[in-house]
Amino acid sequence: xxxxxxxxxxxxxxxxxxxxxxxxxxxxxxxxxxxxxxxxxxxxxxxxxxxxxxxxxxxxxxxxxxxxxxxxxxxxxxxxxxxxxxxxxxxxxxxxxxxxxxxxxxxxxxxxxxxxxxxxxxxxxxxxxxxxxxxxxxxxxxxxxxxxxxxxxxxxxxxxxxxxxxxxxxxxxxxxxxxxxxxxxxxxxxxxxxxxxxxxxxxxxxxxxxxxxxxxxxxxxxxxxxxxxxxxxxxxxxxxxxxxxxxxxxxxxxxxxxxxxxxxxxxxxxxxxxxxxxxxxxxxxxxxxxxxx
Amino acid sequence: xxxxxxxxxxxxxxxxxxxxxxxxxxxxxxxxxxxxxxxxxxxxxxxxxxxxxxxxxxxxxxxxxxxxxxxxxxxxxxxxxxxxxxxxxxxxxxxxxxxxxxxxxxxxxxxxxxxxxxxxxxxxxxxxxxxxxxxxxxxxxxxxxxxxxxxxxxxxxxxxxxxxxxxxxxxxxxxxxxxxxxxxxxxxxxxxxxxxxxxxxxxxxxxxxxxxxxxxxxxxxxxxxxxxxxxxxxxxxxxxxxxxxxxxxxxxxxxxxxxxxxxxxxxxxxxxxxxxxxx
Amino acid sequence: xxxxxxxxxxxxxxxxxxxxxxxxxxxxxxxxxxxxxxxxxxxxxxxxxxxxxxxxxxxxxxxxxxxxxxxxxxxxxxxxxxxxxxxxxxxxxxxxxxxxxxxxxxxxxxxxxxxxxxxxxxxxxxxxxxxxxxxxxxxxxxxxxxxxxxxxxxxxxxxxxxxxxxxxxxxxxxxxxxxxxxxxxxxxxxxxxxxxxxxxxxxxxxxxxxxxxxxxxxxxxxxxxxxxxxxxxxxxxxx
Numbered sequence: 001x002x003x004x005x006x007x008x009x010x011x012x013x014x015x016x017x018x019x020x021x022x023x024x025x026x027x028x029x030x031x032x033x034x035x036x037x038x039x040x041x042x043x044x045x046x047x048x049x050x051x052x053x054x055x056x057x058x059x060x061x062x063x064x065x066x067x068x069x070x071x072x073x074x075x076x077x078x079x080x081x082x083x084x085x086x087x088x089x090x091x092x093x094x095x096x097x098x099x100x101x102x103x104x105x106x107x108x109x110x111x112x113x114x115x116x117x118x119x120x121x122x123x124x125x126x127x128x129x130x131x132x133x134x135x136x137x138x139x140x141x142x143x144x145x146x147x148x149x150x151x152x153x154x155x156x157x158x159x160x161x162x163x164x165x166x167x168x169x170x171x172x173x174x175x176x177x178x179x180x181x182x183x184x185x186x187x188x189x190x191x192x193x194x195x196x197x198x199x200x201x202x203x204x205x206x207x208x209x210x211x212x213x214x215x216x217x218x219x220x221x222x223x224x225x226x227x228x229x230x231x232x233x234x235x236x237x238x239x240x241x242x243x244x245x246x247x248x249x250x251x252x253x254x255x256x257x258x259x260x261x262x263x264x265x266x267x268x269x270x271x272x273x274x275x276x277x278x279x280x281x282x283x284x285x286x287x288x289x290x291x292x293x
Numbered sequence: 294x295x296x297x298x299x300x301x302x303x304x305x306x307x308x309x310x311x312x313x314x315x316x317x318x319x320x321x322x323x324x325x326x327x328x329x330x331x332x333x334x335x336x337x338x339x340x341x342x343x344x345x346x347x348x349x350x351x352x353x354x355x356x357x358x359x360x361x362x363x364x365x366x367x368x369x370x371x372x373x374x375x376x377x378x379x380x381x382x383x384x385x386x387x388x389x390x391x392x393x394x395x396x397x398x399x400x401x402x403x404x405x406x407x408x409x410x411x412x413x414x415x416x417x418x419x420x421x422x423x424x425x426x427x428x429x430x431x432x433x434x435x436x437x438x439x440x441x442x443x444x445x446x447x448x449x450x451x452x453x454x455x456x457x458x459x460x461x462x463x464x465x466x467x468x469x470x471x472x473x474x475x476x477x478x479x480x481x482x483x484x485x486x487x488x489x490x491x492x493x494x495x496x497x498x499x500x501x502x503x504x505x506x507x508x509x510x511x512x513x514x515x516x517x518x519x520x521x522x523x524x525x526x527x528x529x530x531x532x533x534x535x536x537x538x539x540x541x542x543x544x545x546x547x548x549x550x551x552x553x554x555x556x557x558x559x560x561x562x563x564x565x566x567x568x569x570x571x572x
Numbered sequence: 573x574x575x576x577x578x579x580x581x582x583x584x585x586x587x588x589x590x591x592x593x594x595x596x597x598x599x600x601x602x603x604x605x606x607x608x609x610x611x612x613x614x615x616x617x618x619x620x621x622x623x624x625x626x627x628x629x630x631x632x633x634x635x636x637x638x639x640x641x642x643x644x645x646x647x648x649x650x651x652x653x654x655x656x657x658x659x660x661x662x663x664x665x666x667x668x669x670x671x672x673x674x675x676x677x678x679x680x681x682x683x684x685x686x687x688x689x690x691x692x693x694x695x696x697x698x699x700x701x702x703x704x705x706x707x708x709x710x711x712x713x714x715x716x717x718x719x720x721x722x723x724x725x726x727x728x729x730x731x732x733x734x735x736x737x738x739x740x741x742x743x744x745x746x747x748x749x750x751x752x753x754x755x756x757x758x759x760x761x762x763x764x765x766x767x768x769x770x771x772x773x774x775x776x777x778x779x780x781x782x783x784x785x786x787x788x789x790x791x792x793x794x795x796x797x798x799x800x801x802x803x804x805x806x807x808x809x810x811x
Contacts, residue, residue, distance in 0.1 A: 008612075024613035078535035080490035082497065086514065087527040094523075094651065118521065118651045119776050125652060128594075133636060136597075136653075211380040218497060220641065225382070230603070230610065233725035234732075236748035238605040240612040245729050248390040255379050255387060262378040314712060317666065393733040417735055501700075501719050501730070505712065518704070521647050521670075 008240045020241045029227035033257065036213050036223055039145065043209065046149040048202075051156020058161050073161065076154040085215050088147035089140075093126065100124035144219045152209055159201030164190055166197040196276050203269035210261055214254075228254055296323040307331040307506050315505055315515070322525070325516050329529050332509035336537070338420070339492035339508070343427035344485055347435060350428070352470075354436030355443050369436070376433030381426075381491055382498055388426045389499025392416040419500040427495075431488045435481060442477035443469070475552040482545040486538055493534075509533055595634050596780065597654035598624045602639040604724050604745055606804045607660030607769075610639065619804035620658040620769075623677050626796060627771070630787035643703050643722060646671060649772060655780060656773050660742065662706050662766025672777070673770030674785045677797065679809045681769075682762035683707050686746045687738035688731055694760040697737035700727040706765045707740040731756065744805050 004011070005019035020026070057069030076084075097120045098112060105121035112120060122128075127135045167190055175185040217225035232247030277288055302312035304327055316324050357369030376384070400411045415421045446469055454468040474481075493510040496502050502511055509530050516526035553561040600608040600620050608618040616637045628635035638654050649657055649671060662680075663673045683706075685694045696716055701708035703720040711718045719736050721727045728749055730736040738759060739746070750756050771788075773781045791797040792811045801808050 024615070025610065028614045077486065078538040079531045080493040080510075080534060082490075082493050083510065083513075083527055083530055083534070086510075086517070087523050090517075090523045090651070097652075113522075119774070120652070132595075133638075136638070211382075214380045214382040220644070225386070229723070233603075233723070234729065236605065236752055238609060238748055242752070245732070248387070248394065251383060251387045251390055254383050258379045258383060259375070263374075318669070393729075393735060414734065417733075501721050501726075501735075503698075503719050504717055505720065518643060518647055521650050 016241075020243075023241065025227075025231060028222070029224070029231055032222060032224045032227050035141075035221065036216070039141075039148070039213060039216060039221075039223075040209060043145050043148045043152065044206065046145060047152035047156050047209070050149050050153025051158075051160050054153055054157025055160035055164060058157065059164065069157070072154055073158045076151055076158075081151045081212060082215060082218070084151045085147050085218055088150055089143040089219055092143055092146060094118055096126050097124050100126065140219075141221060144216055144221050147219065148209070148212070152205065152212075155205050155208070156202070159198050159205060160194065162201065163194040163198035167193045199269075199273055199276060203266075203273070206265055206269070207262055210258065210265065224254055224257070296321075296327075299323050299327050303327045304331055305334075307334050307508070307512070309504060309506055313504075317519075320516060320520055325512075325526050325529055328512045329509050329516075329526065330533060332507055332512045333533050333537070335419075335495075335506075335508035336489065336492045336534075339424060339427055339495060340485075340489040342424045343431050343492075344488060346424075346428045347431035347488075350432035351435035351439050354432055355439035355473075358436065358440045359443055372429075373433045373437050376430050377437065381430055382494060384426050384430060385423065385494060385498035385500065388422060389417065392422050417500075418503070419495050423495040423500050427488065427491065430491070431484065434484050434487075435477075438477050438480045438484060439473060441480075442473045445476050446472045471552070478545070478549045478552055482542065482549070485545060486541050489537055489541060490534070595636055596628065596656065597638055598628075598635050599638050599640045599645060599649065599654040599657050599659065600624075601642045601645065601659045603642070604660050604742075605748070606744060607742075608658070619678070619800060620660060622800050622804065623797070624656075624658045624771075626791060626800065627677075627784055627787045630790050631783045633783065641722065642705075646772070649774060652774070655777065656771050656784065658771055660745075660769060661772055663768060663770040664706055664766050666709075667772070670775075671772045672775045672781050673772055674781055675788055676768030676770050677788055678769040678801070678805070679811070680764050680767060681808060682743045683710075683740055683765050684743040684746055684758050684762050685738040685740050685760040686728070686731060686750055686756050687759045688734070688755050688757075690757060690759055692737045692759050694738055694740075698735075700730040700736035700739040701741065702727055705741075707742075710763065710765055711740055728756075744807060747807065 004015065005022070008016065008019055011019055054069050054072045057065050058073055060066045060069065097118075101108065101112060101120035101124035104123045108121045110119065112118065127139050171189055171193060172185055175189040180188065214223070214225045216223040228250035229247065232245065232250035234245040235242045274288065299321070300323075303316075303324070305311050306315070306328060308331075315328070354369050354372060357365045358373070360366045360369070395413045395416060398413055400413070402409050402411055416425070450468055450472055451464075454464045459467060493508060496507045496511040497514075505515075507515075513526040513530040517523045520526075600616055600618075602608050602610040602616050604618075606618055608616060608620040611617045616639060621637065624635065624637070627633075640648055640654070642659070645657055645659055645661075646667065648654065657671075658677075661667070663676065667673075685692070685699070687694075694716060695714060698719055699711045699714075699716045700719045700721060701711050702724050703722055708718060708720055719730060721730060724741060724745060727736070727739045727741060728746070731739045732753075732755070740763075743758075743762060746758070750758060771781075771784050773784070788797070798810045801810060
């Protein structure tokens with residue numbers, strides 16, 4: 001970073017620290033905070049979409065679909081999320097490659113599982129082995145997002161399912177009395193009204209999602225936990241900046257980061273709740289009206 | 294090797310009894326079922342120990358949060374904020390890093406008749422260190438739940454207690470606490486389920502596995518890495534956890550019925566199967 | 573398995589425009605100096621990395637590096653996330669059941685115990701080793717109590733803070749720690765494990781193995797491999 005950092009061995013004190021904290025490795029560490037935020041911002045809408053589909057399936061009139069929806073919702077209740085994070089990316093990766101293998105190489109006569117090898121034809125590789133590095137990285141990240149979306153989609157489905165039930169029956173009946181079809185009632189009455197009931201659950205869900213992001217590290221994505229461990233470990237003179245075991249400090253920094261993130265989110269959500277409660281026929285809405293009067 | 298033999302060798306492998314070496318090749322379904330099941334002993338131990346201790350601290354934290362005294366209230370609020378606001382994963386890492394820095398000494402605790410000598414180095418072992426983290430973590434989450442329930446205790450019941458001349462500890466023990474528990478129980482059941490799920494994280498964070506003795510996920514991951522086939526060990530792991538979750542729901546449901554037995558049937562709060570899912 | 577796909581250096585030891593060949597992806601751990609490490613600019617470096625670059629140049633292959641956690645490095649090779657492993661990996665019978673190795677690019681190296689006091693009993697004490705290494709398997713069989721850690725650095729940290737009595741790892745890795753920390757010393761006798769380091773490839777990938785093998789043979793003949801040994805592993809045997 002600074003020109004004077006060319007020879008770290010000759011530095012000491014604050015200058016050494018300044019050079020140390022701006023080394024290429026540290027820059028990668030700072031960038032990984034961005035990775036975490038991007039994951040959060042990408043996963044949230046995908047999970048919400050999964051949740052919406054799950055909730056709709058659980059309310060469906062078609063029996064198998066309803067079973068599927070209910071089973072999906074019940075799934076995260078019984079099984080720890082970390083098991084999904086370990087399982088889903090591998091299963092998806094092998095599943096996608098297997099499907100592409102069936103489509104692209106129908107005359108391939110070798111078995112896909114040879115002993116412990118999982119071999120598909122080169123054209124079925126995901127991503128193709130000739131793809132540039134960023135495609136590989138993007139693919140790994142996308143698998144991680146999907147794993148998160150599957151788990152948090154089930155949480156969201158539970159919240160939305162509850163919220164749909166909480167919409168007053170009279171509202172639905174009024175819609176029907178106006179001669180709306182089932183589809184119209186769903187989109188024009190139920191969906192617009194359910195959000196205020198879903199908000200407390202969704203805000204809680206967002207907090208859980210934040211607190212699950214360090215698990216990215218287990219998926220092999222180079223996130224902040226990966227770099228904190230890598231940078232914090234003691235370094236011998238094989239490295240330009242030798243130092244003893246500093247992992248405690250790096251993890252303290254991560255703790256502060258997460259506390260800030262959850263705290264800020266909480267403030268934003270409480271504002272949002274206030275705004276959404278405005279004019280609603282709920283206790284919170286009444287309180288707002290009284291406060292203004 | 295027959296399955297009975299495998300069971301004999303590995304059923305208690307996770308706590309150091311039985312065959313010393315883990316199976317290396319030719320993994321049978323039986324191997325995987327037995328070893329992953331063996332690992333569940335750790336998950337059970339972590340969960341039960343943390344819940345049993347956390348319950349009491351949670352009550353104290355809830356009372357602290359509603360205390361009149363400013364320092365007590367602030368301390369409780371910060372405790373809850375610290376443990377609910379950060380990922381458990383980071384808490385494990387941080388706790389392990391902090392525990393290994395403690396000086397290694399034995400402390401003798403006189404207990405009247407006997408003296409136990411306690412080693413600070415035990416803190417770096419999962420059986421104590423991880424339990425402490427889980428204990429503080431669940432105390433913070435349950436403390437928040439109990440605090441909410443405490444504020445929801447009907448005023449009428451407290452006034453009735455006053456009218457009967459109950460005060461202080463007696464009033465708390467006989468009136469406030471049972472009602473608080475009754476109100477908090479559905480949410481607390483949910484917390485218990487999540488805590489058991491959280492026990493699967495222990496050996497994936499700072500705490501190292503000794504003599505390859507780990508929890509269910511440790512063994513499931515061992516098999517997945519050795520066989521390169523995730524489709525067998527993880528579903529087995531999931532199967533065990535679903536059993537565990539159902540057991541928790543049954544046990545807590547029984548307690549819930551007991552907490553509600555004095556009420557008229559129409560007023561009983563049934564432990565709904567569709568509990569609020571989120572922590 | 574775990575799609576541990578991570579950027580490292582993209583190396584264009586280009587085979588020119590002549591071959592439109594696909595890129596060979598090489599995996600390393602990046603946490604085991606001097607074999608492989610991530611240097612302070614964030615790039616992979618070390619003996620494995622220099623050997624890999626040279627082999628690719630000799631074989632006219634376009635190669636790029638990825639880093640991957642040690643515990644999933646073989647599974648990820650097998651499932652095709654990359655094509656070869658150069659990660660200070662010793663050739664063992666157990667690994668050869670799963671993947672293929674080229675000829676060795678380093679002769680069998682001693683593994684050593686390092687402890688914070690000289691009176692440690694390495695046969696019965698608590699010995700730290702990295703998960704899934706030949707050293708871990710050796711400790712488990714030797715009768716000592718094995719403590720496993722995910723990264724090599726943690727095994728040394730465990731000895732420093734008293735968590736373990738000693739650590740067993742490759743001598744070349746430990747020697748820097750012993751030289752620079754007056755509290756640490758070699759104890760017990762060195763043990764020779766494995767059949768030297770080899771480049772790991774999928775068993776189905778015989779084509780790649782033959783190419784890498786030929787390149788290594790060439791480098792052994794022209795002395796360029798010995799030059800790399802001198803650069804990174806001054807205590808190791810020449811070919």
